[in-house]
Amino acid sequence: MRSRYGRAGYLAWLTALSALYYAWPDQRVALWTLIGLSGVAAVLAGARLHRPDQWLPWVLIASALLVFITGDLINNVYLTVGVQPPYPGVADVLYLLVYLLLGGGLLLFVRARAGDHNRAALLDAMVPTVSFGLLTWVYLIAPYARATDLTLVEKAFSVAYPVCDLLALGFLLRLLSVPGRKAAPVQLLTVAVLGLLFSDVVFSLNRLNANWAIGGPIDLGWIIMYGCAGLAALQPSMITLTDPAAPVPDSGARGAVRRLALLTAASLIAPAVLLVEFVHGEVVDAPVIAAAAGLMFVLAMARVHGLLTAQRRAEDRERALRRAAERLAAATTHEELAAAVAATVEGFLPAGTKYRIGHEPTRCGPFRPGLRLVPATDFPHQLEAYMILPGAPLRAATLQLAAPLDALREVRPALEALHVQIGTVLQRIALAGEVSRRDGEAYFRTLIQSASDVILIVGEDGCIRYASPSASTLLGYPDLHGMPLLRIIADTHHEALRGRRSAEGVDLTAVRADRRLLQVECTVRDLHDDPTVRGLVLTIRDVTERRRLENDLTHQAFHDSLTGLANRVLFRDRLEQAYVRAALAGATIGVLFVDLDDFKEVNDTLGHAIGDQLLITVADRITQAAGKYNTAARMGGDEFAILVEHSAEDGGAEDIAAAVIAALGVPAEVSDGIGGTFTVSGAASVGVATSADAEHPTELLRHADLALYLAKGAGKGDWKRYRHDLHTAMIERLALRQALQEAVDQEQFVLQYQPIVDVHSSAVVGLEALVRWQHPERGLLGPYHFIELAEESGAIAGIGEWVLREALRQFAAWDLDTLRYVSVNVSARQFRQPGFVDRVREALSAAGAAPSSLLLEITESLVLRDADQVIADLAVLRALGVRIAIDDFGTGYSSLSYLRQIPVDVLKIDKSFIDDIIESRQQRALVEAIVTLAGNLDLTVVAEGIEHAEQRETLQRMGCPYGQGYLFSKPVWPAEIPALTRA
Numbered sequence: 002m003r004s005r006y007g008r009a010g011y012l013a014w015l016t017a018l019s020a021l022y023y024a025w026p027d028q029r030v031a032l033w034t035l036i037g038l039s040g041v042a043a044v045l046a047g048a049r050l051h052r053p054d055q056w057l058p059w060v061l062i063a064s065a066l067l068v069f070i071t072g073d074l075i076n077n078v079y080l081t082v083g084v085q086p087p088y089p090g091v092a093d094v095l096y097l098l099v100y101l102l103l104g105g106g107l108l109l110f111v112r113a114r115a116g117d118h119n120r121a122a123l124l125d126a127m128v129p130t131v132s133f134g135l136l137t138w139v140y141l142i143a144p145y146a147r148a149t150d151l152t153l154v155e156k157a158f159s160v161a162y163p164v165c166d167l168l169a170l171g172f173l174l175r176l177l178s179v180p181g182r183k184a185a186p187v188q189l190l191t192v193a194v195l196g197l198l199f200s201d202v203v204f205s206l207n208r209l210n211a212n213w214a215i216g217g218p219i220d221l222g223w224i225i226m227y228g229c230a231g232l233a234a235l236q237p238s239m240i241t242l243t244d245p246a247a248p249v250p251d252s253g254a255r256g257a258v259r260r261l262a263l264l265t266a267a268s269l270i271a272p273a274v275l276l277v278e279f280v281h282g283e284v285v286d287a288p289v290i291a292a293a294a295g296l297m298f299v300l301a302m303a304r305v306h307g308l309l310t311a312q313r314r315a316e317d318r319e320r321a322l323r324r325a326a327e328r329l330a331a332a333t334t335h336e337e338l339a340a341a342v343a344a345t346v347e348g349f350l351p352a353g354t355k356y357r358i359g360h361e362p363t364r365c366g367p368f369r370p371g372l373r374l375v376p377a378t379d380f381p382h383q384l385e386a387y388m389i390l391p392g393a394p395l396r397a398a399t400l401q402l403a404a405p406l407d408a409l410r411e412v413r414p415a416l417e418a419l420h421v422q423i424g425t426v427l428q429r430i431a432l433a434g435e436v437s438r439r440d441g442e443a444y445f446r447t448l449i450q451s452a453s454d455v456i457l458i459v460g461e462d463g464c465i466r467y468a469s470p471s472a473s474t475l476l477g478y479p480d481l482h483g484m485p486l487l488r489i490i491a492d493t494h495h496e497a498l499r500g501r502r503s504a505e506g507v508d509l510t511a512v513r514a515d516r517r518l519l520q521v522e523c524t525v526r527d528l529h530d531d532p533t534v535r536g537l538v539l540t541i542r543d544v545t546e547r548r549r550l551e552n553d554l555t556h557q558a559f560h561d562s563l564t565g566l567a568n569r570v571l572f573r574d575r576l577e578q579a580y581v582r583a584a585l586a587g588a589t590i591g592v593l594f595v596d597l598d599d600f601k602e603v604n605d606t607l608g609h610a611i612g613d614q615l616l617i618t619v620a621d622r623i624t625q626a627a628g629k630y631n632t633a634a635r636m637g638g639d640e641f642a643i644l645v646e647h648s649a650e651d652g653g654a655e656d657i658a659a660a661v662i663a664a665l666g667v668p669a670e671v672s673d674g675i676g677g678t679f680t681v682s683g684a685a686s687v688g689v690a691t692s693a694d695a696e697h698p699t700e701l702l703r704h705a706d707l708a709l710y711l712a713k714g715a716g717k718g719d720w721k722r723y724r725h726d727l728h729t730a731m732i733e734r735l736a737l738r739q740a741l742q743e744a745v746d747q748e749q750f751v752l753q754y755q756p757i758v759d760v761h762s763s764a765v766v767g768l769e770a771l772v773r774w775q776h777p778e779r780g781l782l783g784p785y786h787f788i789e790l791a792e793e794s795g796a797i798a799g800i801g802e803w804v805l806r807e808a809l810r811q812f813a814a815w816d817l818d819t820l821r822y823v824s825v826n827v828s829a830r831q832f833r834q835p836g837f838v839d840r841v842r843e844a845l846s847a848a849g850a851a852p853s854s855l856l857l858e859i860t861e862s863l864v865l866r867d868a869d870q871v872i873a874d875l876a877v878l879r880a881l882g883v884r885i886a887i888d889d890f891g892t893g894y895s896s897l898s899y900l901r902q903i904p905v906d907v908l909k910i911d912k913s914f915i916d917d918i919i920e921s922r923q924q925r926a927l928v929e930a931i932v933t934l935a936g937n938l939d940l941t942v943v944a945e946g947i948e949h950a951e952q953r954e955t956l957q958r959m960g961c962p963y964g965q966g967y968l969f970s971k972p973v974w975p976a977e978i979p980a981l982t983r984a
Contacts, residue, residue, distance in 0.1 A: 572632060631643060804825055861889075942962060
């Protein structure tokens with residue numbers, strides 16, 4: 002209201018001053034100055050009153066008015082004193098400055114309202130500007146340029162005035178070409194600029210005719226400039242001139258017709274000027290007219306191209322809207338709707354346009370339906386569309402499109418149409434959701450009535466308000482309504498539920514009506530805020546059988562299925578925990594490794610059923626010996642372990658080891674399950690280690706394993722404690738084992754030969770090949786150092802094959818008539834390898850040796866397994882002519898039946914029998930019995946280890962034909978053999 006009165010007062014004041022100006026000629030200078038200053042004051046007052054976001058354009062306009070009135074005041078002072086103002090003078094400089102200030106203000110308005118560059122609006126402003134520029138040239142600029150009575154400076158200033166007028170007109174037209182509604186300030190500024198231009202043009206024409214005088218009608222245009230500029234600033238809507246122009250719908254075909262009409266009218270100015278000059282009889286501005294016509298044609302064509310492009314984009318948006326209708330029709334959820342809207346909006350925008358589209362699911366009111374332009378974060382502006390969502394409470398969703406301002410203006414009509422379609426789809430989705438919700442309620446009501454899980458609703462008082470039908474089946478109560486919840490829960494689990502508002506998968510014990518306990522899983526949901534529930538919802542599921550099964554599976558995962566002892570996993574877990582506890586308490590724990598002696602022979606001879614029964618018996622005895630506070634475990638096969646945590650004294654682990662050895666040393670009677678009973682030995686070896694010698698559990702286990710290895714090597718059936726030197730010995734053994742593999746590949750082995758002689762004549766009749774390892778670092782190693790390792794690792798097969806080939810090759814190379822054969826030891830593992838007979842045949846062929854020159858020495862234990870196959874292979878070898886000897890006869894499981902069945906030629910009496918043949922009568926009797934037995938079976942006898950002449954003489958009397966030992970010769974190198982045979 003105050004602004005309206007201010008505008009009315011200003012208008013009345015300016016009208017009164019104007020009337021006095023024309024009615025009171027003597028005071029025109031003062032009144033004219035007062036009129037100009039009033040305009041300046043009005044502009045500044047309006048800017049201060051309404052406070053626009055950008056105040057600089059209004060300051061520039063006020064400055065332009067102030068400079069203009071200052072120039073008038075200077076000229077009026079000259080005229081008042083009767084002096085003609087100089088031309089050009091200071092006033093003329095100020096007048097030209099007016100156009101720069103006014104143009105700057107208009108340009109800032111254009112930039113603030115238009116934002117990005119608008120090519121179409123620029124063309125709309127340039128076409129009429131060029132047309133008026135042609136008129137300005139013909140009727141204002143050219144006459145001054147051709148005037149002969151003006152100096153160059155006077156011509157320059159005279160030409161500058163219409164040029165500045167033309168620039169001001171161009172800025173005004175550019176402001177008017179900004180899309181959007183033209184507010185009152187824009188209209189008033191337009192009138193102000195037009196008043197200025199009108200008076201300037203008339204003033205310039207009158208100066209050409211030299212008939213201008215102060216106080217004439219021409220001054221009215223400048224008065225209008227002052228008045229309209231001040232009124233524009235006093236308008237409340239003046240703040241919109243520095244705000245971005247809101248995108249508005251395109252005027253469509255009607256707007257295109259207006260633009261084409263404007264372009265046509267502007268384009269006809271050049272031909273009209275040409276026609277006027279032609280009618281006057283002289284065309285003096287043909288080049289300028291032609292240039293202006295060409296420029297207007299190019300601008301017009303560019304504008305037409307823009308209109309066609311806009312029309313094409315409009316058609317594209319119409320097609321996008323049609324496709325959007327199809328997408329929206331197919332959308333059934335808000336997510337599908339959002340995806341369809343995003344795809345549609347992308348189709349609205351011109352290719353290559355940068356944009357951002359987003360949406361907010363809900364917004365709190367108040368709501369303002371429709372589209373509006375708001376500031377954006379990463380773009381200057383964005384269009385925001387509110388859509389009211391169906392349902393209660395009232396909610397709204399917003400669609401936000403951020404893009405350049407020109408693009409927003411272009412797509413706004415399409416977005417408004419899309420906005421209407423989105424509202425329709427939202428209504429449809431809401432209606433479908435409501436129908437689905439009601440159907441779902443009926444569906445879930447049916448599910449709850451038939452569900453096996455119990456669903457309870459508990460009120461604030463802790464009593465049950467609702468129980469699903471399955472509750473009576475599970476808990477045995479016919480009606481739970483009004484019953485306290487804690488009554489059906491075991492006392493021990495009351496605290497687990499008391500005060501809980503939310504819980505997931507809580508394990509509880511429920512009490513049935515018949516006092517039987519059930520394991521249940523309970524989920525709690527707090528729905529006090531839900532008006533349809535207003536309580537706690539409990540879902541209870543019977544998991545009694547599942548828990549029982551889980552316990553069984555857990556027990557199976559951590560216990561041995563045969564013996565029921567802890568398995569390796571559980572033992573390791575308990576060991577790690579016990580080690581930590583012992584470290585914290587400064588205590589000591591022990592680990593025992595127990596391994597049955599010769600258990601493999603029990604399985605091989607009596608069968609796995611007997612072996613399993615023996616393991617069960619052994620497990621019981623180990624458990625009793627360990628005590629109930631220690632952990633006994635089966636680590637696998639016939640290996641057991643004991644974790645000693647509780648003992649009365651420091652030597653508790655050793656005491657338990659001795660108890661285990663004693664308990665397992667007693668033979669066990671086991672059943673084969675079909676009525677048979679067998680007495681078998683469960684004797685074992687035990688390795689003992691304590692945490693005092695280990696830095697971590699893994700090292701403790703390794704120490705116990707090393708101690709067990711020591712116990713096995715010491716003769717079995719005993720226990721040994723870990724010693725520090727065991728670790729070094731094991732490392733050396735592992736290194737030697739690794740080097741042994743390389744030795745086989747690199748053939749680092751050599752052979753020595755020990756003569757086999759006639760006991761009576763000492764003549765050499767044969768040789769036994771003895772393998773040695775030429776170690777690259779440790780030198781020559783005998784079989785004691787590596788044969789056992791070779792047996793364990795399997796390298797014995799490769800070594801044995803090399804020995805067989807090398808011995809036969811060397812025997813053929815000697816070619817000594819006195820030598821009958823070479824004897825080669827064959828391990829059981831080598832003999833059982835498939836194709837052994839073929840490899841013997843190939844070795845004989847490769848060496849060119851006769852089969853009778855080869856004696857293969859085997860052990861008695863070879864025939865304990867797969868006796869039929871072994872006997873068959875031996876028969877094939879004998880058929881080739883190869884002879885067979887039983888090495889170390891008398892130390893194994895030999896019997897008369899074996900000697901009768903095995904195809905054998907020679908018995909080699911073990912050195913242990915020969916050592917005591919002089920001192921022991923029993924030993925002499927055994928050797929004499931073997932010699933006699935061999936003679937009766939047509940077998941040849943060789944006595945091993947003869948070291949003394951008395952032993953030789955005794956064997957001679959017994960009738961033993963052959964022997965070998967240090968008495969005759971130590972093992973020698975191949976080069977020494979020829980000399981021995983000639984001795």
